[in-house]
Amino acid sequence: MTANFASGTIWTGDNLAVLRGMNDACVDLIYLDPPFNSNRTYEAPIGSKAAGAAFKDTWTLDDVDVYEHGEMADRNPAAYAIIEAARQAYGKSMQSYLIFMAVRLLEMRRILKPTGSIYLHCDDTAGHYLKLLMDGIFGGHQFRNAITWRRAVSHNDPNRYGRISDYLLFYTRSEKWRWNVVRDNLDDEQVEKAYPRTDERGRYRSDNLTGPMHGKGAGESAQAWNGYDVASRNRVWSAPKKGGYADYIEEHWIPGYKAIHGVHARLDALNTAKLIVHPTKGFWPSLKRYADADQGKPMQDIIFTPTGLTNYSGAERTGYPTQKPLALLERIIKASSNRGDLVLDPFCGCATTLVAADRLQRNWAGIDLSPLAIKLVDERIAEERGLWGGATALTEPPKRTDLGELPNYRTHRHRLYGKQEGVCVGCETHFPFRVMEVDHILPRVKGGTDHPENLQLLCSGCNRSKGGRTMAEWRAAQ
Ligand SMILES: C[S@@+](CC[C@H](N)C(=O)[O-])C[C@H]1O[C@@H](n2cnc3c(N)ncnc32)[C@H](O)[C@@H]1O
DSSP states (O other), X not given: OOOSSOTTEEEESOHHHHHHTSOTTOEEEEEEOOOOOXXXXXXXXXXXXXXXXXXXXXXXXXXXXXXXXXXXXXXXXXXXXXXXXXXXHTOHHHHHHHHHHHHHHHHHHHHEEEEEXXXXXXXXXXXXXXXXXXXXXXXXXXXXXXXXXXXXXXXXXXXXXOOOEEEEEEEESSSOOOOOOOEEOOOHHHHHHHOOEEETTEEEEEEOOEEEOTTOXXXXXXXXXXXXXXXXXXXXXXXXXXXXXXXXXXXXXXXXXXXXXXXXXHHHHHXXXXXXEXXXXXXXXXXXXXXXXXXOXXXXXXXXXXXXXXXXXXXXXXXXTTOOOHHHHHHHHHHHOOXXXXXXXXXXXXXXXXXXXXXXXXXXXXXXXXXXXXXXXXXXXXXXHSOOOOOEEEOSOOOOOTTOSOOOGGGGHHHHHHHTTTBOTTTOOXXXXXXXXXXXXXXXXXXXXXXXXXXXXXXXXXXXXXXXXXXXXXXXXX
16 A cells, blocks of 8 residues: 655654554554653753653553543454553553553554564563553564663662663564564674784684594595695595685685685685685694674674663764664664665654664654654754755644545445444444434544444434544443
8 A cells, every 4th residue: 555645754743643544554664662651751951952852651541532442342352451451450550551552553553564564662661561462453473572672781770670671572464574684793892802813904813724524534625735634633624615704705805716616726715815824833724704704693682782872972862862772773674674665653752763764765754742853853864964855744644545535424324224233333222224324433533534444323312422422432421
């Protein structure tokens, strides 16, 4: 499905209305970093780029449309039950928070493409309840990883272990999701440890040029080379022939290296290129393996961003409360999207996701209650790109264009009368056809559409009484 908004759009306002206005299945990747229910109020320091930004992360039932919990009973009974369990186990603040999250997550699932992925950033305050909620909404079998991100090196938390981790719950929309292997480069300290020697080409370590004999005694690999008789110690020669380091050697130092036939010829070529260290003592020469050729390891489910949260480079730090590092977002975006894909951050804050997506040539859009998001994204992308026309700033939610030319909703009266067997959904009483009226289950003022799935028949009495309210609001008022 095509998106009904342009890449580079940022909405200032509540993301629920904006999400409800987006077309089905039009987004490739959603990263969301919502408030965590941390019972704190966050503010940016005066004088920082983000001064004036603040958000409250304390939840009571006054903060949410409690009737939405009732609606969940119809729309997603599993989510309803999980929220109810959280109220019993933890209390009303968790209930309120999860209601807020559930209605939004339902929309996010709807707008994700079948190949799409979603990462929900949270911490241990609500993370375990959110895992259940995500299972309820996306399906437990769509869960891929709970990624730990180490956000600080240490934290002093009296009388308990220092809390230095956040979690990212990674789910996909279906069994066929985008996936690219991303490798973690070594940091300086790791390079120094793993590659202790240095020459004019850079840091390197000595690597073995021999392998176990295993019955290969008759071939060239067991013959002495350059006076070194490895077979006398039950070894054979082994110079890289394929794989990452052979590619690197060919690309950087020995053109045509991989096509060289015979292990002695390859050893000669390596020797001429000064890639072999000859022993001053000991038995055999060894291969120089350079740090620059090290592609790192495929990403694991614990992510260490290079410097941790407390230590961003000055340029990256905006002062926005709860800002996340670009290095974290870049990894997620590289792993779960391709160039030209659409990335959405519905709680975009100081727009870290959008800056990272822009750097990686993805399309992007963001939403935040705070008007600072648009200011900061413009500043940050302008710093990166130089020439930048600015993001499109909107406050009006988009209007869905994927519903086609829907017929007037009243034309569904006959069909609904048949489907409901003449019974009003409100008072559950049978009525003649002429008394029945078509009602929007989610009222149009709340983003409800004329889509057949959002329509039901009520008798005229119930319809008048319900007015512009949701069913749950109306029922609660009975
Ligand atoms: C944890 S911060 C996000 C920080 C962001 N990842 C970054 O790197 O800057 C949460 C953000 O959610 C926003 N927010 C809270 N409720 C919202 C809502 N209903 N709609 C849109 N944004 C909301 C807050 O203004 C805040 O900027």
